[in-house]
Every structure is written in structure tokens, then in C-alpha cells.
Amino acid sequence: xxxxxxxxxxxxxxxxxxxxxxxxxxxxxxxxxxxxxxxxxxxxxxxxxxxxxxxxxxxxxxxxxxxxxxxxxxxxxxxxxxxxxxxxxxxxxxxxxxxxxxxxxxxxxxxxxxxxxxxxxxxxxxxxxxx
Amino acid sequence: xxxxxxxxxxxxxxxxxxxxxxxxxxxxxxxxxxxxxxxxxxxxxxxxxxxxxxxxxxxxxxxx
Numbered sequence: 494x495x496x497x498x499x500x501x502x503x504x505x506x507x508x509x510x511x512x513x514x515x516x517x518x519x520x521x522x523x524x525x526x527x528x529x530x531x532x533x534x535x536x537x538x539x540x541x542x543x544x545x546x547x548x549x550x551x552x553x554x555x556x557x558x559x560x561x562x563x564x565x566x567x568x569x570x571x572x573x574x575x576x577x578x579x580x581x582x583x584x585x586x587x588x589x590x591x592x593x594x595x596x597x598x599x600x601x602x603x604x605x606x607x608x609x610x611x612x613x614x615x616x617x618x619x620x621x622x623x624x
Numbered sequence: 625x626x627x628x629x630x631x632x633x634x635x636x637x638x639x640x641x642x643x644x645x646x647x648x649x650x651x652x653x654x655x656x657x658x659x660x661x662x663x664x665x666x667x668x669x670x671x672x673x674x675x676x677x678x679x680x681x682x683x684x685x686x687x688x
Contacts, residue, residue, distance in 0.1 A: 546650040547666055548657070 565599050572596050626661040630684045633677045634659075647676045 530537050543549055572592050575582070582589045634644055641659070645652040650669070657663035658673075665673070670685050677684065 542645075542649060542651055546654055547669060548654045548663055549651065 561599075561603075565596075565603075568592065568596050568599060625687070627659050627684070630673065630677075631659045633679050633684055637677050639677070644673070644676060648672045 530540070575589060575592060579586075579589075584590075634641070639647075641655045642652045645655045648655075648669070649672075654663065654665075658665050658669075670681060674681055674684055
């Protein structure tokens with residue numbers, strides 16, 4: 494089956510090396526952070542405060558939301574550009590399907606998560622008061 | 625609107641912004657922004673500030 498579809502079960506070394514860059518980078522950054530805390534223990538306090546201060550958390554969440562919004566718009570324009578410039582790939586190419594799936598997934602997830610966070614308007618979800 | 629009551633209460637307790645921030649577990653900038661009226665703290669944070677300065681919510685956060 495894999496010969497027919499030309500899918501290799503074991504990736505070549507280049508792919509493994511390229512895929513390992515990201516987790517290695519994260520591991521290295523975590524190591525540096527731990528070494529810094531070991532060397533300067535008073536920085537631990539600053540790190541704890543920065544992770545608990547509601548104002549900083551709110552601004553980080555806002556930055557994350559803005560980053561997501563920018564990426565979503567880039568994805569949308571990429572999808573539009575790809576669809577218009579290469580009409581032969583529509584419904585045919587794996588790349589077109591991938592970009593379409595990612596765009597739809599981002600829109601659906603955004604809707605689901607924002608509905609969840611607002612708690613919906615369903616009155617059945619409201620907690621009954623103890624009188 | 626500036627929170628003068630909070631600043632007065634803090635000064636009366638002889639506590640700096642840095643010290644108050646350390647007691648509560650926030651940054652000094654957050655305390656400064658609350659006092660200057662540029663940040664609205666959550667109710668939880670308001671209560672923690674009141675406990676740290678030994679005041680009530682009315683004393684520090686009720687607008688006359």
C-alpha cells in the first residue's frame with residue numbers, strides 16, 4: 494500500500510533533523526532559563542510575579558490574540574491568492590486542501606472557544622440560586 | 625480617575641509601591657497604574673490591596 498501511494502514509513506535523515514530543530518530550540522531555551530534561575534535565585538521571584546500579575550497576564554493574552562488574528566488574516570489572504578492564481582489546484586492539490594482545512598479550522602475553533610468563554614446564552618446553563 | 629484614597633492609605637501605612645507590590649504579588653508598575661487610574665484592578669486584586677493596607681473596599685475604591 495505504501496509503495497502504491499509512494500509514502501515512506503521512515504522519513505529520511507534530513508526530515509528528522511529539520512523536525513528536531515523546534516523541540517531542541519525549546520529545550521535549549523528552557524535550559525538557559527533554569528541556569529539563569531540557578532545563578533540568580535532572586536530572579537525566580539520576578540518570574541513568579543510576572544506569571545501571576547493579572548495585568549501582565551491580560552496583556553500577554555491580548556498579544557496572543559493579536560498574533561492569532563494576524564496569522565488568521567495571513568492564512569486567509571494566502572488561501573485567496575492561491576485559489577485565484579492557481580485554479581488548477583482547487584480540490585486537487587494537497588497544499589490547497591491543507592490551507593483550506595487550516596483556515597476553516599481556525600474559524601471554527603475561534604467560534605467554539607469564544608462561545609465557550611462567554612458561557613453561551615442558554616438559560617439552562619445558569620446556576621440556580623439557593624434560596 | 626486617580627485613586628488618591630489608595631495612595632493616601634499606602635503612605636499612611638508607610639509602605640512604598642514596591643513593598644505593597646511585593647506583599648500582594650504583583651509588579652510595582654501595576655500598583656502605580658492602579659493609583660494613577662490607568663488600570664482597573666479585578667475585585668480579587670482590590671480585596672488583596674485592602675487586606676494589605678488594612679482598609680475596606682469602601683475606604684479605597686468607592687467613588688464619592
